[in-house]
Amino acid sequence: MIPLDFYNHIISLLGSDLVLSSPAELSVYESDGLTGYHQIPGLVVFPLETSQVSQVVKACSDFGIPFVARGAGTGLSGGALPSPDGVLIVLSKMRKILEIDPINQRMVVEPGVTNIEISKAVSKYNLYYAPDPSSQIVCTIGGNVAENSGGAHCLKYGFTTHHVLGLEVVFPDGSIEQIGSSTLDFPGYDLRGAIIGSEGTLGIVTKIVVKLTRIPESVATLVADFESPEQAGEAVTGIIGAGIIPAAVEMLDSLAIQACEAATHSGFSLDAGAVLIVEVDGPDAETKFTFEQVKNICKQALATNIKVAETSAQRAAIWAGRKSAFAAVGRISPSYYVQDGVIPRTALGSVLAKIAKMSLESGIRVANVFHAGDGNLHPLVLYNPSIEFEAQKAEKLASDIVALCVEAGGSITGEHGVGVDKACSMPKMFSEQDIEIMLSFKSAFDPQGICNPDKIFPTPRLCGESPGPYKAHPLEKAGIAERF
Amino acid sequence: MTISESGIGSELDSNQNRVSPQNLDEVVEVIAFANRGNKTLSIQGNATKTRYQPYVTKTDITLSSSSLDKLISHNPSDMTATIQSGVSIAQIQKSLYQFGQWLAIDPPMWDRGATLGGVVAAGHAGPSRVKFGSIKDLVIGMTAVLGDGRVIRCGGNVIKNVAGYDLSKIFCGSWGTLAFIVDVTLRLHPLAESKRILKAKLSWEQAQNFALSLIASPFDPTAIEIGFDHIWIVLEGSSIGTSQRANAIAQMASNSNIEIQNVEISQAQAVFDKFSQIRIATEEQSILKASILPSQLAKAVEELDNLANKIAIDYQVVSHGGSGIVLAKLSSGDLHSHGELVKKWRDYLQGLGGTMIVEQGQNGLQELVSYWGNPPGGFKVMQRIKEEFDPKTILTPGGFGGWW
Numbered sequence: 112m113i114p115l116d117f118y119n120h121i122i123s124l125l126g127s128d129l130v131l132s133s134p135a136e137l138s139v140y141e142s143d144g145l146t147g148y149h150q151i152p153g154l155v156v157f158p159l160e161t162s163q164v165s166q167v168v169k170a171c172s173d174f175g176i177p178f179v180a181r182g183a184g185t186g187l188s189g190g191a192l193p194s195p196d197g198v199l200i201v202l203s204k205m206r207k208i209l210e211i212d213p214i215n216q217r218m219v220v221e222p223g224v225t226n227i228e229i230s231k232a233v234s235k236y237n238l239y240y241a242p243d244p245s246s247q248i249v250c251t252i253g254g255n256v257a258e259n260s261g262g263a264h265c266l267k268y269g270f271t272t273h274h275v276l277g278l279e280v281v282f283p284d285g286s287i288e289q290i291g292s293s294t295l296d297f298p299g300y301d302l303r304g305a306i307i308g309s310e311g312t313l314g315i316v317t318k319i320v321v322k323l324t325r326i327p328e329s330v331a332t333l334v335a336d337f338e339s340p341e342q343a344g345e346a347v348t349g350i351i352g353a354g355i356i357p358a359a360v361e362m363l364d365s366l367a368i369q370a371c372e373a374a375t376h377s378g379f380s381l382d383a384g385a386v387l388i389v390e391v392d393g394p395d396a397e398t399k400f401t402f403e404q405v406k407n408i409c410k411q412a413l414a415t416n417i418k419v420a421e422t423s424a425q426r427a428a429i430w431a432g433r434k435s436a437f438a439a440v441g442r443i444s445p446s447y448y449v450q451d452g453v454i455p456r457t458a459l460g461s462v463l464a465k466i467a468k469m470s471l472e473s474g475i476r477v478a479n480v481f482h483a484g485d486g487n488l489h490p491l492v493l494y495n496p497s498i499e500f501e502a503q504k505a506e507k508l509a510s511d512i513v514a515l516c517v518e519a520g521g522s523i524t525g526e527h528g529v530g531v532d533k534a535c536s537m538p539k540m541f542s543e544q545d546i547e548i549m550l551s552f553k554s555a556f557d558p559q560g561i562c563n564p565d566k567i568f569p570t571p572r573l574c575g576e577s578p579g580p581y582k583a584h585p586l587e588k589a590g591i592a593e594r595f
Numbered sequence: 596m597t598i599s600e601s602g603i604g605s606e607l608d609s610n611q612n613r614v615s616p617q618n619l620d621e622v623v624e625v626i627a628f629a630n631r632g633n634k635t636l637s638i639q640g641n642a643t644k645t646r647y648q649p650y651v652t653k654t655d656i657t658l659s660s661s662s663l664d665k666l667i668s669h670n671p672s673d674m675t676a677t678i679q680s681g682v683s684i685a686q687i688q689k690s691l692y693q694f695g696q697w698l699a700i701d702p703p704m705w706d707r708g709a710t711l712g713g714v715v716a717a718g719h720a721g722p723s724r725v726k727f728g729s730i731k732d733l734v735i736g737m738t739a740v741l742g743d744g745r746v747i748r749c750g751g752n753v754i755k756n757v758a759g760y761d762l763s764k765i766f767c768g769s770w771g772t773l774a775f776i777v778d779v780t781l782r783l784h785p786l787a788e789s790k791r792i793l794k795a796k797l798s799w800e801q802a803q804n805f806a807l808s809l810i811a812s813p814f815d816p817t818a819i820e821i822g823f824d825h826i827w828i829v830l831e832g833s834s835i836g837t838s839q840r841a842n843a844i845a846q847m848a849s850n851s852n853i854e855i856q857n858v859e860i861s862q863a864q865a866v867f868d869k870f871s872q873i874r875i876a877t878e879e880q881s882i883l884k885a886s887i888l889p890s891q892l893a894k895a896v897e898e899l900d901n902l903a904n905k906i907a908i909d910y911q912v913v914s915h916g917g918s919g920i921v922l923a924k925l926s927s928g929d930l931h932s933h934g935e936l937v938k939k940w941r942d943y944l945q946g947l948g949g950t951m952i953v954e955q956g957q958n959g960l961q962e963l964v965s966y967w968g969n970p971p972g973g974f975k976v977m978q979r980i981k982e983e984f985d986p987k988t989i990l991t992p993g994g995f996g997g998w999w
């Protein structure tokens with residue numbers, strides 16, 4: 112519940128057009144992409160400019176009311192889950208491109224601009240914005256900054272943090288500060304670097320200076336079949352060991368291949384134990400040379416078949432096949448969890464073997480889709496909710512897989528963030544003191560604890576609950592984007 | 596336990612308050628000791644950057660990383676390594692070269708003893724920044740001991756990881772004012788099979804524009820160094836790839852009537868040494884580092900030239916082209932004239948939206964001008980971070996641009 116005097120104050124600041132308060136309207140915003148969690152916000156506001164964000168945040172600070180930022184709501188860890196007694200600040204109406212500087216390869220945008228809009232606006236200069244989350248058609252750059260989002264090409268090109276130079280931030284007391292700059296160096300602590308990936312818990316980003324990247328001269332893509340994921344893993348190790356940094360390396364295991372083929376007939380070999388999609392890009396001559404090397408390494412690693420994309424249409428078909436994996440799994444299982452964990456690439460063989468064993472023991476099937484180059488694993492844990500206890504078993508397996516990733520020296524999340532979803536897994540990776548220090552860091556920004564509270568860090572209240580099953584995001588249902 | 600009862604304590608007693616802890620526990624012990632006795636601490640790696648830090652007051656204890664000298668782990672196939680802070684960058688590179696890998700950075704003094712901890716604390720970068728970024732882009736995890744003695748392990752061992760706050764970013768460039776860095780986990784890169792170096796004789800304006808056309812091209816330079824009347828372009832990759840790119844660049848240049856020459860790597864070394872000398876100053880000299888947009892390079896240098904002529908200072912200037920980093924060494928002139936040039940050039944650069952810091956100043960320059968200029972955006976939050984991490988302000992007092 113929101114106090115009436117606070118509500119009246121917000122209306123006096125923004126006018127009623129930019130404020131939602133009826134239960135029906137509010138319920139639209141009860142979840143982000145992690146639909147298993149929902150919470151009706153106390154109030155939803157749609158600021159049009161930084162000063163309005165600042166006024167609302169200042170009001171929250173004065174009244175001691177929590178607030179949560181939201182971009183497009185595609186986040187998969189519940190980062191934009193509202194506070195029932197708080198304000199949800201939706202940035203989607205702040206979507207102006209403020210400045211394009213193709214010469215210096217910079218662009219200044221508001222947070223509600225979508226990831227793809229940035230690239231579209233500069234493609235005529237042969238430039239693009241490199242981080243390419245699969246949700247890029249809808250997710251906002253503000254959300255990308257909050258999650259330090261990456262995409263299939265981040266092994267070579269890096270994450271949001273490598274492509275954002277400066278930020279305008281409204282801090283939790285309502286003050287507006289310019290952090291970083293459009294030039295590379297600035298004196299002082301790198302607040303920019305800490306705010307990127309902080310999941311909206313340190314302030315609200317109202318302006319972003321991004322660095323643009325030259326579109327590569329050429330791209331080459333192949334699909335290689337292997338008898339087993341371990342063998343495909345050998346090929347990946349061979350490629351990296353040869354000093355090649357491919358633009359992307361993706362792996363599907365046999366169950367994922369079956370699912371894809373059932374759905375799209377994209378030409379993956381049904382009898383392969385694993386397929387590897389390898390893409391290299393760069394200057395023409397380098398691409399040609401490297402691509403030959405990649406082919407040879409795949410052959411040496413006993414690839415049973417290698418299919419090269421001869422045209423850009425064929426390349427698109429391969430990626431469409433790869434990206435259908437997720438929705439396709441829906442054909443072979445009524446329900447499933449999507450997990451996001453990271454392992455050191457070299458642990459691939461042993462971790463996959465353990466996952467297979469755990470799957471066998473629990474009777475729960477797991478399909479593996481994998482950003483093999485950077486070790487980001489996306490196991491799909493399949494279950495049938497109408498079978499008694501299967502959902503719980505699947506949930507347990509999903510969480511055991513995350514524990515396994517940490518044991519192997521990896522991380523509980525590579526791109527979906529911690530949010531509410533994995534707050535209770537943080538102690539698997541960090542000591543009590545690490546977490547305490549992160550909390551004292553937060554309090555330097557947010558001494559009142561009102562900025563996206565109850566996210567990232569474990570609380571007794573949070574860690575008593577269970578997440579509930581995965582539901583398809585409307586984007587996925589509409590076939591606009593895939594989850595990984 | 597008091598510090599003098601322990602092993603590290605006896606070291607503290609016998610070495611005039613200079614201690615070299617051998618492991619994390621000993622670092623914790625020293626910092627806890629300092630907290631209990633309200634003693635101040637300064638941090639030292641290989642002392643290549645003491646002149647960057649004129650504001651640091653004399654401290655009760657010098658905490659040296661010299662015994663934290665181990666490469667803890669290197670996983671060649673994962674291309675990551677965890678290394679203690681006292682290891683020099685040169686040593687790191689030497690051990691990685693054997694595996695065909697390197698830490699993709701060439702920061703100032705890297706071949707003259709700069710340690711990993713020092714480079715991280717300074718947040719440094721070098722010529723290859725245009726391709727690989729700065730040290731903070733390569734750090735994936737870190738163990739550090741805060742000013743209050745608490746230990747933080749942030750980040751992880753894998754290059755893709757978004758769990759928790761990325762606090763290593765805050766420690767990169769914190770100049771020892773928040774934490775003592777014990778070890779760092781790094782992303783590594785493959786050594787290229789082949790390297791080509793090109794040069795052309797150009798004015799500053801031509802060089803600026805050529806650097807811009809290089810970053811707009813698909814030819815992916817590893818470094819673009821501008822200075823001493825030339826632009827120098829480093830290409831790395833396969834031998835066939837680098838030679839084709841070199842040809843394409845020569846073609847691109849000839850379209851603008853620029854003549855490109857190939858340079859032998861051995862010849863280029865002498866020139867690059869000259870470039871890196873820019874960052875080594877005597878006590879009478881000052882080194883300024885400006886960060887501007889790459890398209891403002893010629894203007895920035897022209898203004899520097901005007902001011903230096905007017906004030907009668909000899910100077911040298913070089914730039915990491917494409918990155919907008921300009922390094923100027925004021926090689927003659929008295930304190931007052933250095934102060935005047937710093938103020939005026941800084942005003943000008945700020946007008947262009949850039950920043951400028953004094954990296955190393957003629958002795959006493961810190962009394963005339965602020966090394967870091969105006970307080971940066973988010974200053975109050977930075978202050979509160981300092982309060983949270985080092986509440987007794989015992990770590991490197993003065994190290995944060997003289998503000999704390």
Ligand SMILES: Cc1cc2nc3c(=O)[nH]c(=O)nc-3n(C[C@H](O)[C@H](O)[C@H](O)COP(=O)(O)OP(=O)(O)OC[C@H]3O[C@@H](n4cnc5c(N)ncnc54)[C@H](O)[C@@H]3O)c2cc1C
Pocket residue numbers: 143144179180181182183184185186187189190191202222243244245246249250251252253254255256257258259260261262263310311312314315316317526527563584586587592593594595
């Ligand atoms: C189908 C699908 C595919 C996906 N694929 C990928 C992928 O390939 N790679 C990847 O990394 N992620 C992926 N995601 C996850 C998600 O799209 C990203 O995390 C994205 O960055 C979220 O952006 P958003 O605008 O939807 O943010 P939201 O979901 O609205 O918010 C995410 C977090 O950011 C905070 N936030 C939002 N805006 C701001 C702001 N202006 N200032 C401060 N905090 C803010 C919120 O409080 C919340 O904590 C995918 C999601 C879906 C549904």
